[in-house]
Amino acid sequence: MAKQPNPARRNERSRQAILTAARDLVSEVGYAKLTIEAIAARAGVGKQTIYRWWPSKGAVIFDAFLALSEAGPEQGIALPDTGDLEADLKMVMRATAAEFADPASEAPIRALNIEMINDPGLAAQYREKLADPVNEAKKARLRSAQRAGQLAADADLDLALELLYAPLYQRWLLRSGPLTPEYADTLVEVFLKAMRPEPA
Amino acid sequence: MAKQPNPARRNERSRQAILTAARDLVSEVGYAKLTIEAIAARAGVGKQTIYRWWPSKGAVIFDAFLALSEAGPEQGIALPDTGDLEADLKMVMRATAAEFADPASEAPIRALNIEMINDPGLAAQYREKLADPVNEAKKARLRSAQRAGQLAADADLDLALELLYAPLYQRWLLRSGPLTPEYADTLVEVFLKAMRPEPA
Amino acid sequence: MAKQPNPARRNERSRQAILTAARDLVSEVGYAKLTIEAIAARAGVGKQTIYRWWPSKGAVIFDAFLALSEAGPEQGIALPDTGDLEADLKMVMRATAAEFADPASEAPIRALNIEMINDPGLAAQYREKLADPVNEAKKARLRSAQRAGQLAADADLDLALELLYAPLYQRWLLRSGPLTPEYADTLVEVFLKAMRPEPA
Amino acid sequence: MAKQPNPARRNERSRQAILTAARDLVSEVGYAKLTIEAIAARAGVGKQTIYRWWPSKGAVIFDAFLALSEAGPEQGIALPDTGDLEADLKMVMRATAAEFADPASEAPIRALNIEMINDPGLAAQYREKLADPVNEAKKARLRSAQRAGQLAADADLDLALELLYAPLYQRWLLRSGPLTPEYADTLVEVFLKAMRPEPA
DNA sequence: GAGTAAGCGAGACGGTACGTCCGGTCTTTGT
DNA sequence: ACAAAGACCGGACGTACCGTCTCGCTTACTC
Incomplete structure (x- = not known):
């Protein structure tokens, strides 16, 4: 021991x-x-x-x-909620794309990701300590949209986040395409099409 | 020199x-x-x-x-085309999920991915030599679906592939969730909702 | 300070x-x-x-x-004095040889010697605190022998001790030969030959 | 292995x-x-x-x-043999004392000795490769003296070398006294007294 | 008898060297 | 001429101890 x-x-x-x-x-x-x-x-x-x-x-x-x-905002991360889901999501996605595209944060974020890929324990810790709180905030915004009838009431919110973010993440990780604001917008639009309420 | x-x-x-x-x-x-x-x-x-x-x-x-x-099928990779896009995609996605979930290929595929993340040149080479031919086959199937009116005619096929595969890839890479056949099916269903032709 | x-x-x-x-x-x-x-x-x-x-x-x-x-005899170390110098010295030398040959004291005595070889101050301290008192007792016995006419009256007693002990010490330190009682006896005999009074 | x-x-x-x-x-x-x-x-x-x-x-x-x-004299080390044993030995012993007293060789010789004290194998190797050849030369000189009747014919030559050199070695190693030419001479004189032929 | 200052066990600290492993280069010896 | 074998220089690894430095705690001594 x-x-x-x-x-x-x-x-x-x-x-x-x-x-x-x-x-x-x-x-x-x-x-x-x-x-x-x-x-x-x-x-x-x-x-x-x-x-x-x-x-x-x-x-x-x-x-x-x-x-x-x-060191950042200690508690209560909250996404903007103007009532306009599409606009709110585009803002957030554009910000994410910009952060990924920033050369300054390039190396360290990549380092962290490689380490997570190699070490499942580290990945779990990452999710618990960093990703989950942020994801919870995002899901809160989506729930608000569900209540407003802008999103299918029965949508799986974890799947929703994957749909939104995974393409962005993959492009960044493998450098398989540019991370433009337009691309961020497109992802939001496609996402909304997939998750909008059925016309009834 | x-x-x-x-x-x-x-x-x-x-x-x-x-x-x-x-x-x-x-x-x-x-x-x-x-x-x-x-x-x-x-x-x-x-x-x-x-x-x-x-x-x-x-x-x-x-x-x-x-x-x-x-060593595999040297040329002309082709996806199944039964006319039923949803069934065809589910089959392919389930196979991909199963391959990722296979512990035998776990380590080497992960190795290759880490190397690509670190080395842009290698990633480009990978895309050119391995990914693009496969992607072309997938896009061929989607084009066939467009002609059959099962997919929006103006859909961006590269985006389509990202939508379909990125969530799967992310789950596998970060081990953030199980790669079940049901999950593969769900991804296809959501994808089809997002990409179906507008009702006009 | x-x-x-x-x-x-x-x-x-x-x-x-x-x-x-x-x-x-x-x-x-x-x-x-x-x-x-x-x-x-x-x-x-x-x-x-x-x-x-x-x-x-x-x-x-x-x-x-x-x-x-x-912890031993605090003061007044004295060597045996039976009147027979050769017998007395052989007894003492055999005891010394036996002590050196004892595997139990091997390691620590060796440690102390190495330390003295490296550190002149320690060596001086050793002589003052441990060696000199013992040597003084040995020299007292030799003086007694001088008075009895068994040893040259003008013999240098420090040199005498070196003659007796240095060969034993060297054999032990460098492991260059066995430390038998016979060897101890031989050293005494040779020593007496070298230091006996001139016939005159 | x-x-x-x-x-x-x-x-x-x-x-x-x-x-x-x-x-x-x-x-x-x-x-x-x-x-x-x-x-x-x-x-x-x-x-x-x-x-x-x-x-x-x-x-x-x-x-x-x-x-x-x-790098030195490759083969056949020989001591001076003028026929005068005492003079020859004093020359050699004075040279040895001077070498020990030389500050330049102090550190390395001391290092080698400590290492030999700690490592029996190294000590054996030292004897075989360095000491024995030199000792053989010294014994050759002593044998010559035996033939000339200057040394007891039955003297143990290994013991003789110990008698001559051990006191010098001990003084040097433990710094227990000065290594003067006079001391070298004295050792030779005492040695000759101990080892001279019996008057018959 | 309370206050205080020292020694104490414990062990974290900035360092140095250990002996091992491997990267990438160079050399020797086939074949 | 390339290949196998492997020695070489370099440098990072993770470990062991060095001697110093805080920590609380206990144990005298002082007032």
């Missing part, structure tokens, strides 16, 4: 330095060339301090992102 | 041994732990023989797959 | 535990693999408690031995 | 660079602070190249010395 470190004694300054160094280095050299040694050196930290608290390089990257997000 | 090896003198036996070893090792230890040295040792080949003919580990994996596919 | 710990407050129980642990570990794993961490762990003591009271690993080993010796 | 490297393919330039670096570093920083990494770096060599050919740090040091000696 491996000895467990005592989290109460953890040095918060070191933790922050490591996460920051990890983020910076992913942006600079890319995920494939990222090394624990380089993170430790950049953070001014002993390697053991990384190995003590994280089981893998992927876990460090993951925490680096988690820390970023938690 | 690097010296170019002469492909005419290439040892076909070594090439096959390398590709086979690469496939086997990816299945056994996973992509992340796959090493060139191990491939060379398993194939009974000098490391240089690998470096001489392939620029990267990803390229070897890619060729290993390409070789597999080319 | 380093803060000096107050010896009055020193925990005797910890001190003993450390010395005992050090002795045990030297026997078990040898000097080269002895670590401060292991001593602390074995003794159930914080590392700092060792660093507070000893300047080096060698100093701990040294004290471990000192403690052992001080 | 570990794979054995093929000595035929060994890079002689690397071997020399490693041995030279080892010698230099022992002189500069001492044996205790000598590291394999530093040797590799100084020699411009990968660490693996050291680990491939030597089992331990001590073995490297040992080879470094062996190489030095082998």
Whole structure:
């Protein structure tokens, strides 16, 4: 049985330095060339301090992102609800497309995704900590649309999110096409066609 | 200037041994732990023989797959066309889902995808050599459906394929849900709703 | 300026535990693999408690031995003096040879010697605290022999001790020959030949 | 079973660079602070190249010395034989004392000795490759003295060498006294007294 | 007897070196 | 001339200890 470190004694300054160094280095050299040694050196930290608290390089990257997000709007993420579902969704999808297209976030997000593909545990953690809260907000907006009769009342909302986002995600991941605002709009339109209420 | 090896003198036996070893090792230890040295040792080949003919580990994996596919039906891939678009698509989608769900092909396909995510060039090559021919066959079937009035005549067929496959691909890649035949069916149904001809 | 710990407050129980642990570990794993961490762990003591009271690993080993010796006859070590110098010396030399040959004391004595070879200060301390008193007793016996006319009156007694003991020490240290009682006897005989009074 | 490297393919330039670096570093920083990494770096060599050919740090040091000696008078070491045993021995012993007293050779010889004390195998190798040939030459001189009636005919020559050299060795190793020419002379004189032929 | 300061067990920390593994290059020896 | 074999330099891996540094806790000594 491996000895467990005592989290109460953890040095918060070191933790922050490591996460920051990890983020910076992913942006600079890319995920494939990222090394624990380089993170430790950049953070001014002993390697053991990384190995003590994280089981893998992927876990460090993951925490680096988690820390970023938690620094954001702590609770209650809410999507715009103007009453016009199509307009609201287009706005959100365009924003997502723009974020993906931003070269600055390119490397780190890609790193995180590769790590999730390799490590199911990490992927589950990602969903729980980062994706689910956001998805819940999105589903809340869709439920509001269902109540307003703009969306089929019996629509599977998880499927709905997949329909909306998976094509965008795939294009970005495999670089199989441009992530333009027009493409975002098109996805929303097709989605609405698929999910609109039956004419009765 | 690097010296170019002469492909005419290439040892076909070594090439096959390398590709086979690469496939086997990816299945056994996973992509992340796959090493060139191990491939060379398993194939009974000098490391240089690998470096001489392939620029990267990803390229070897890619060729290993390409070789597999080319062993298949060399030309003229065609999808079933019974006249019933929904049934035909469900069959194809169920087959795709089953292939993804098969643990045997899990590791290698995942390896190939990670490599494509990291290496745009490889991704392009993949599309050109493997994906496009298959996609063309799929689009042929959809065009047939358009002519039969089962699909909107002005539908963007590339978008159509994304709509159909991206959710499946995303679920598999991130393990975010089960790849059941029912799910395959559902995707086809939603797709058809989104792409059906306007009632006029 | 380093803060000096107050010896009055020193925990005797910890001190003993450390010395005992050090002795045990030297026997078990040898000097080269002895670590401060292991001593602390074995003794159930914080590392700092060792660093507070000893300047080096060698100093701990040294004290471990000192403690052992001080447990013995506190003052007034005296060699047997039966009047027969040769018999008396042979007894003492055989005992020394036997002690060196004992596998139990092998590792720790070797450890102490290596430390002395590396650290002149420690060697001086060793001579002052452990070797000199013993040597003084030996020289007292030799002086008695000089008075009895069994040894040259002008013999250099320090040189005499070197002549007697150095060959034994060298054999033991470098394992260059067996440490038998016969060898001990031979050394005494040769020594007496070299140091006997001139016939004149 | 570990794979054995093929000595035929060994890079002689690397071997020399490693041995030279080892010698230099022992002189500069001492044996205790000598590291394999530093040797590799100084020699411009990968660490693996050291680990491939030597089992331990001590073995490297040992080879470094062996190489030095082998560069010397390849075969047939002979001591001076003027017919005057005392004068010849004093010359040799004074030279040995001077060599030990030389600060330049201090660190490396001490390193080698510590390593031999710790590693019986290394000590045996040392005797076989370095000490025995030299000792044989010394014994040859003593045999010549026996034939000339200057030394007891039945004297044990191995013991004789111990008697002569062990006190010197011990003084040097433990720094227990000065290594003056006078001391060397005294040792020879005492030795001759102990080993001279019986008056008959 | 309360307050305080030291030593204490514990163990996290910034580091250094370990010995191993592998990447990519170069050299030797067939064939 | 390519291939197998594998030594080479380089560099990251994950581990072990170093000696230092906080933590609370216990244990004297002081007031």
